[in-house]
Amino acid sequence: MSEARSVTEPPNLILSPVWDRPRTGTQFLSGDHACAEGALYAGCRFFAGYPITPATEIAERLAERLPEVGGQYIQMEDEIASMIAILGASVTGAKSMTATSGPGFSLMMENLGLAYMMEVPTVVVDVQRGGPSTGLPTTVGQQDMMQARFGPHGDFTSISLSPQSPQEAFNLTIHAFNVAERLRTPVLLMMDEVVGHMHERVVIPPPGEIPLVARPRATVPPEEYHTYRPGPDLVPPMALAGEGYSVLFTGLTHDEDGRPVTTYAAQKVLVPRLRDKILKNRDVYERLGLYKTEDATTLVVAYGITARSARRAVDLGREKGLALGLFRPISVWPFPAEQLRSLKNVTKIVVAEINLGQVVLEVRRIAGPYAEVVHVGNPGGQVISPETILEACMSPRRAKP
Amino acid sequence: MRKEVRFAGFGGQGVILSAFILGRAVSVHTPMHATMTQSYGPESRGGSCEADVVVGDAEIDTPMVTHPDVLVLLSQEAATKHMDQARAASLVLSDVDLVHLDDDVAQKAHQLPFTRTADGLGRRIVANVVMLGAFTNASQIVPREAMEAALRETVKASTRELNMKAFDAGARL
Amino acid sequence: MTANAEVALPPELHPYDHLLRSADLPTIWCPGCGIGTAVGALIYGFEQAGVPKEKRVIVGGIGCSSRIVFYAKTDAYHTTHGRTIPFATGLKLCNPSLNVVAFAGDGDLFAIGGNHFIHAARRNMDILVVCINNFNYGMTGGQGGPTTPAGALSTTTPYGNPEFPFNLPNLAWATGATYVARWTTLDVRRLRNTFADVVNRHGFRFVEILTPCPVSFGKTNKIGSGVEEMEYYQALEVLKSRVESTEITKTDIELGKPIVVGTFVDRERETFRERYVRVVAKARGSKS
Numbered sequence: 001m002s003e004a005r006s007v008t009e010p011p012n013l014i015l016s017p018v019w020d021r022p023r024t025g026t027q028f029l030s031g032d033h034a035c036a037e038g039a040l041y042a043g044c045r046f047f048a049g050y051p052i053t054p055a056t057e058i059a060e061r062l063a064e065r066l067p068e069v070g071g072q073y074i075q076m077e078d079e080i081a082s083m084i085a086i087l088g089a090s091v092t093g094a095k096s097m098t099a100t101s102g103p104g105f106s107l108m109m110e111n112l113g114l115a116y117m118m119e120v121p122t123v124v125v126d127v128q129r130g131g132p133s134t135g136l137p138t139t140v141g142q143q144d145m146m147q148a149r150f151g152p153h154g155d156f157t158s159i160s161l162s163p164q165s166p167q168e169a170f171n172l173t174i175h176a177f178n179v180a181e182r183l184r185t186p187v188l189l190m191m192d193e194v195v196g197h198m199h200e201r202v203v204i205p206p207p208g209e210i211p212l213v214a215r216p217r218a219t220v221p222p223e224e225y226h227t228y229r230p231g232p233d234l235v236p237p238m239a240l241a242g243e244g245y246s247v248l249f250t251g252l253t254h255d256e257d258g259r260p261v262t263t264y265a266a267q268k269v270l271v272p273r274l275r276d277k278i279l280k281n282r283d284v285y286e287r288l289g290l291y292k293t294e295d296a297t298t299l300v301v302a303y304g305i306t307a308r309s310a311r312r313a314v315d316l317g318r319e320k321g322l323a324l325g326l327f328r329p330i331s332v333w334p335f336p337a338e339q340l341r342s343l344k345n346v347t348k349i350v351v352a353e354i355n356l357g358q359v360v361l362e363v364r365r366i367a368g369p370y371a372e373v374v375h376v377g378n379p380g381g382q383v384i385s386p387e388t389i390l391e392a393c394m395s396p397r398r399a400k401p
Numbered sequence: 402m403r404k405e406v407r408f409a410g411f412g413g414q415g416v417i418l419s420a421f422i423l424g425r426a427v428s429v430h431t432p433m434h435a436t437m438t439q440s441y442g443p444e445s446r447g448g449s450c451e452a453d454v455v456v457g458d459a460e461i462d463t464p465m466v467t468h469p470d471v472l473v474l475l476s477q478e479a480a481t482k483h484m485d486q487a488r489a490a491s492l493v494l495s496d497v498d499l500v501h502l503d504d505d506v507a508q509k510a511h512q513l514p515f516t517r518t519a520d521g522l523g524r525r526i527v528a529n530v531v532m533l534g535a536f537t538n539a540s541q542i543v544p545r546e547a548m549e550a551a552l553r554e555t556v557k558a559s560t561r562e563l564n565m566k567a568f569d570a571g572a573r574l
Numbered sequence: 575m576t577a578n579a580e581v582a583l584p585p586e587l588h589p590y591d592h593l594l595r596s597a598d599l600p601t602i603w604c605p606g607c608g609i610g611t612a613v614g615a616l617i618y619g620f621e622q623a624g625v626p627k628e629k630r631v632i633v634g635g636i637g638c639s640s641r642i643v644f645y646a647k648t649d650a651y652h653t654t655h656g657r658t659i660p661f662a663t664g665l666k667l668c669n670p671s672l673n674v675v676a677f678a679g680d681g682d683l684f685a686i687g688g689n690h691f692i693h694a695a696r697r698n699m700d701i702l703v704v705c706i707n708n709f710n711y712g713m714t715g716g717q718g719g720p721t722t723p724a725g726a727l728s729t730t731t732p733y734g735n736p737e738f739p740f741n742l743p744n745l746a747w748a749t750g751a752t753y754v755a756r757w758t759t760l761d762v763r764r765l766r767n768t769f770a771d772v773v774n775r776h777g778f779r780f781v782e783i784l785t786p787c788p789v790s791f792g793k794t795n796k797i798g799s800g801v802e803e804m805e806y807y808q809a810l811e812v813l814k815s816r817v818e819s820t821e822i823t824k825t826d827i828e829l830g831k832p833i834v835v836g837t838f839v840d841r842e843r844e845t846f847r848e849r850y851v852r853v854v855a856k857a858r859g860s861k862s
Contacts, residue, residue: 026428026429027428028421028428028437045668046664046667046668048660048663064857067850067857068857070854070858072667072668072850074663074667074846076663076693077690077693081657081660081689081690081693084653084654084657084664085660085661085663086664087653087661087664088633088661088662088663088664088666088668089664089665089668090664091651091665092665093669094668094669096664110654111653111654111657114653114654118651194464197438198436198437198438198464199421199425199436199437200424200428200435200436200437200461201428201434201435241631241649241651241669242649242669242671242672243628244627245649246595246648246650247649247650248595248643248644248650249650250643250644250651250652251652251653251654252652259598259644308461309462309463309465311463312463383463383465385463385465385467386463
């Protein structure tokens with residue numbers, strides 16, 4: 001580093017309209033700010049991003065907070081660059097993150113796919129707004145759920161988490177980092193505009209109270225190391241840039257040494273392992289919220305902000321004597337299918353989500369054979385009311401065709 | 402207990418900051434729960450602006466405010482838009498110099514000189530804090546000490562004294 | 575382009591053998607291709623400059639040039655088309671002790687990746703960017719791209735290129751690069767010395783290497799074999815040891831016209847890292 005040649009002001013930080021500077025303890029934070037604090041708590045020290053409503057507050061918070069903790073914030077030229085910069089960061093061992101919303105999420109698909117293929121741990125936050133295209137920049141949507149599941153081309157398995165409150169945004173961001181590190185995979189935090197912007201009590205515990213997970217690392221000498229030889233859990237231990245392993249990472253189909261082998265034989269070893277690495281380690285990431293489901297015959301399935309309307313709907317229905325329950329997948333992808341099937345009394349499922357029918361497709365696939373599955377949604381722009389959900393729960397069963 | 406509070410005015414009046422201070426007072430300085438949401442438009446200044454706070458003694462499920470119990474109206478545009486809600490609300494506060502209410506609403510509303518009082522303190526910008534003082538007194542949702550603590554923590558140190566004075570003036574209106 | 579797989583490796587080792595993933599040789603590069611020369615020069619530069627082996631990182635994109643990662647034995651990342659520079663950016667910022675080279679072709683760096691190039695140069699990011707410029711997309715059979723000379727033939731400019739190409743040194747200079755050089759793969763010694771000189775420097779450094787692509791660009795434009803393309807360079811090369819900024823537009827490349835080579839820019843400018851270190855000092859100082 002050469003001598004500083006002149007003292008220069010740092011870039012103007014676009015501060016949030018609310019001025020406060022919380023670290024630990026009881027705070028009153030937006031979901032976006034709680035997510036940023038969760039990232040810092042998890043040890044994230046590199047953020048590359050591009051401003052976009054309603055995720056900008058995450059970037060703003062980290063532009064201010066990261067240098068305070070010796071980390072780095074960099075505003076990239078677009079979301080394509082942001083997504084791949086965090087992969088470059090992660091291969092050095094840094095915990096990295098980006099945050100965006102619909103249009104930017106679309107631009108990230110290319111290098112999100114690279115992250116699945118190269119098995120680079122990182123966290124991508126999508127604060128969902130109404131789409132398609134520029135859509136509704138300042139209002140709510142849950143329309144990127146299938147993009148979270150299937151966005152990048154090719155076969156892979158996504159881990160996507162959806163918080164319903166700022167406190168959960170904080171906790172799930174830490175969980176997202178832990179899962180990403182543990183399984184060497186990108187993890188998506190699928191927030192929505194209302195959770196991102198809403199303020200609530202957030203309790204930030206002292207450092208160390210929430211356990212942090214580190215990625216499996218190369219322990220054998222370089223001559224015995226294979227970049228992509230998986231352990232029994234199907235996760236290959238990772239050698240970092242600069243450790244002397246001369247690692248080879250590629251987005252091409254590759255063998256255990258990272259060498260490109262563009263054959264069916266190599267593909268049928270690699271791609272199913274990438275899937276199974278996720279599906280066979282459910283205990284690492286699966287989280288579920290159940291409310292009054294024990295005796296429920298009608299179940300509401302909802303995630304993110306919609307789960308809060310659904311909870312009210314369940315209470316309103318119970319007051320009327322209906323056996324309603326709430327099934328809230330916190331890890332929406334992979335969908336907790338076994339947990340849903342285990343609720344034996346259920347004959348009707350109402351899937352409430354702010355879109356025209358996305359996660360409902362998966363619920364119908366799982367429960368369609370034994371339960372009536374109904375979708376309640378809107379095309380984005382407002383939260384679904386408890387009354388609307390309750391009405392769907394109470395509507396008479398459709399006659400079989 | 403669940404109380405829905407809506408602050409409505411135009412951008413730049415400190416509507417969102419007012420809601421933030423109430424939410425912070427409840428969340429940080431009482432065992433109760435609060436959720437603050439706000440409407441967003443493309444404008445940074447001007448335009449209509451509203452912010453909602455739901456206060457409850459249990460966790461708040463849906464944070465959406467549809468029938469506010471308390472309505473604070475700081476501009477004519479906001480008042481016109483929310484007149485029906487004001488009719489149904491159990492408590493209405495408005496800035497008497499900026500807002501004209503329908504007669505039936507005016508009868509029950511606390512029409513108070515927030516801006517004029519702030520002018521008297523030399524800084525119109527604290528009109529929203531004058532309002533918060535009056536709101537705290539009239540609504541009895543959150544203890545005054547909690548509001549004062551949240552206010553102190555939220556404003557810049559250099560304006561703290563002025564803000565506390567404004568809050569006190571509002572509480573005495 | 576597939577390599578002549580039947581050619582067996584000679585039994586004696588090359589002096590750089592330990593610096594290569596030698597089990598994976600021969601390369602996929604065509605006979606007469608210049609990329610191997612460029613790779614050799616870069617490895618020479620690392621050695622000559624004494625860069626510790628474990629500190630060398632090469633980031634490639636997609637294309638013939640980016641295949642360097644499969645042969646040069648360093649930490650190597652073969653990323654997506656056009657994205658070498660932002661990947662290298664994240665990598666370098668998180669471990670500034672590494673010596674990071676983004677190595678890719680003209681289409682990768684300046685068509686799909688052009689935006690990343692100009693912004694990394696603007697920020698003065700601490701990376702060395704090497705562009706193999708063979709005037710076309712060689713790997714996919716010779717399509718036209720952002721450096722294809724005006725009027726030149728390619729599979730997608732069958733009537734002659736109607737577009738004007740980028741002048742890469744001019745672009746790099748204008749957007750803030752601190753070091754800019756252009757050589758052909760004929761200039762082996764100069765190329766080696768350039769790498770030896772710049773791999774350890776700070777700031778955004780750019781080296782353009784004009785490279786024969788005999789099976790695509792050379793053939794289509796009737797320049798001929800790899801040797802004949804080298805002869806073409808030999809005939810047209812004009813060496814300028816330092817080009818004044820006002821003269822940099824005179825380094826445009828046109829078919830059949832003189833090709834100016836040399837070190838065009840060598841200047842000091844604060845790097846992003848240097849400036850961000852002060853941001854950190856300010857943030858920590860004012861709030862600790």
